[in-house]
Amino acid sequence: MVEKERVQTPPKGGVFVAHARVLDAEDIKRAIQRMAHEIVERNHGLDNVVLIGLQTGGVMVAEMLTEALSKISGTSPPQGTLDVALHRDDIGMRPVMPEAVTDISVDLDGATIVIADDVLFTGRTIRAALDALCDFGRPKEIQLAVMVDRGHRELPIRPDYVGKNLPTRISEIVDVSPEGVDLGTVKK
Amino acid sequence: MNSIPSRSLLSIEGMTKSDIEEILDLTDTFDEIGRRPIPKVPALRGRTVATLFFENSTRTRLSFETAARRLSADTMSFGAGSSSLSKGESVRDTVEVIEAYGADVLVVRHPDAGTAQRIDNWTEALVINAGDGCHEHPTQALLDAYTLRKHKGSLNGLRIAIVGDIRHSRVARSDVLAFTMLGAEVVLVAPPTLLPPSLEGWPVTTSYDLDEVLPTLDVCYLLRMQNERINEGLIPSVREYVADYGLNTKRAATLPKDALICHPGPTNRGIEIEAAVASDSRSVILDQVSNGVSIRMAVLFLLLGSGRNLVEVNDLEGEK
Structure with a gap:
């Protein structure tokens, strides 16, 4: 569940109010394009590159990256989705959702994995994802692509590809959708 | 949630x-x-x-x-x-x-x-x-419902027979409640002595004749026949039970091609189910496990x- 939905779900049940549109749909496309080029450059092509979108917000980012990568290189890298709910350190504080499917059908041994997510915040989701991915094999390398890095890291985790660095207050909420990136707060 | x-x-x-x-x-x-x-x-x-x-x-x-x-x-x-x-x-x-x-x-x-x-x-x-x-x-009924849903998409409208010692079966009780709640139609098939003394309030039908019921089924759910039931005088002999209620190859042939065969285990091969039928392509017994x-x-x-x-x-x- 993306953060906007989560804060609007009972028992919290607030309403997300956007204050500023940080990126519009075109900006997102350009950022994806640039990140795709960076992925190809850094890995000298797409050999053994696997994209893993984190449920649920990262799946869209992974799909957009895959599309851009296939236009650049002519081949589209294998893609998977991962739900980290059962690997979280705050398990029990968020629901495990049946619709957030883990689907990794490629062999991850020796692969270069690019984790894709919408927003990088405390880093705890990524910690859980690293943990979960290692149950699928021994990748050669794991890299991280995020649409927005909003700061406030609580773990030694840094992104390799960033759509937008966005300084935020800890109480603010960043919402990423195909229409754009919004910065807002939750009104009770 | x-x-x-x-x-x-x-x-x-x-x-x-x-x-x-x-x-x-x-x-x-x-x-x-x-x-x-x-x-x-x-x-x-x-x-x-x-x-x-x-x-x-x-x-x-x-x-x-x-x-x-x-x-x-x-x-x-x-x-x-x-x-x-x-x-x-x-x-x-x-x-x-x-x-x-x-x-x-x-x-x-x-x-x-x-x-x-x-x-x-x-x-x-x-x-x-x-x-x-x-x-x-209850967890047996949940896994049965899950198995059927996985193979059939939904339990809604399925016709399911539960065959065997219904009277002493906790699996049958839980299954009847779960299956009917999910929209399936349940028919209990057993000799009269192995049906519960009262079925009041159970949303099921009953039959004593397995052969008549088989061609109409989406799922045939067999229960384990316990040997002690013979000592209690509830069935005359194992042979007679097998003759009337055992799912053998001949009977299985009358079951529709897309029907499923279930059993909660452990199976008594040769009694409620013939060994060849347990490994029939329609059998989902190991999926249940x-x-x-x-x-x-x-x-x-x-x-x-x-x-x-x-x-x-x-x-x-x-x-x-």
Whole structure:
């Protein structure tokens, strides 16, 4: 569940109010394009590159990256989705959702994995994802692509590809959708 | 996700359709974990699941223990044969001892109906009924419903026959409740002596004639025929039961091509089911076994790990 939905779900049940549109749909496309080029450059092509979108917000980012990568290189890298709910350190504080499917059908041994997510915040989701991915094999390398890095890291985790660095207050909420990136707060 | 509070799972009776559907939906998530190269998640680290089996079992016990371990819970196991029960220790003492060792969930099987309920009254730990006498076996019904849903898409409108010793079967009781709640039509097939004395209030039909029912079915669910029923005089002989109610190759041929054959195990090959039929392409008996682990992971997780109560006390602000 993306953060906007989560804060609007009972028992919290607030309403997300956007204050500023940080990126519009075109900006997102350009950022994806640039990140795709960076992925190809850094890995000298797409050999053994696997994209893993984190449920649920990262799946869209992974799909957009895959599309851009296939236009650049002519081949589209294998893609998977991962739900980290059962690997979280705050398990029990968020629901495990049946619709957030883990689907990794490629062999991850020796692969270069690019984790894709919408927003990088405390880093705890990524910690859980690293943990979960290692149950699928021994990748050669794991890299991280995020649409927005909003700061406030609580773990030694840094992104390799960033759509937008966005300084935020800890109480603010960043919402990423195909229409754009919004910065807002939750009104009770 | 709000309808099942963190509480014991004692029977299908009392559950709602949405409770059951929530568990079945969640089971897909745990089924996927079972197919991973390392089929284990840290979701229930530090929790302890104790199995208390006052009656023998292979699959129920092993699948609960496997489920607990796949969720990284610790397991503790109590078997009536190897314990101080034979020295005269009471069930209540046993429960208190196991609770003192820190069990969070007690998985209980007992030959007397209502034992899981009684234990639930004594203990702070959560209780899962893994079969109490002739009463209920809720996780079996859940895994059966999950298996049928996986093969048929939905239970709605399915015609299911449950064949055999309905009278003494906790599986049949739980299955009837779960299947009908999910929209299936259930027909009980057995000799009159093996039907319950009263079927009042059960949303089922009955038949004494398996051959007549078979061609109309989507699912043929066979129950284990216990040898002690012969000594009790409920059936004249095994041979006569096999002749009238055993699913042999000839009978299986009259079952529709897309029908499913189920059995809760352990099967008596050559009695309620012929060996060749148990390995028929329509038989989903082994699927039932493997789905048992996934269903029990979902149940354990819902009881212990989903922490619905936690959500209210912990602030999620500033978490991503």
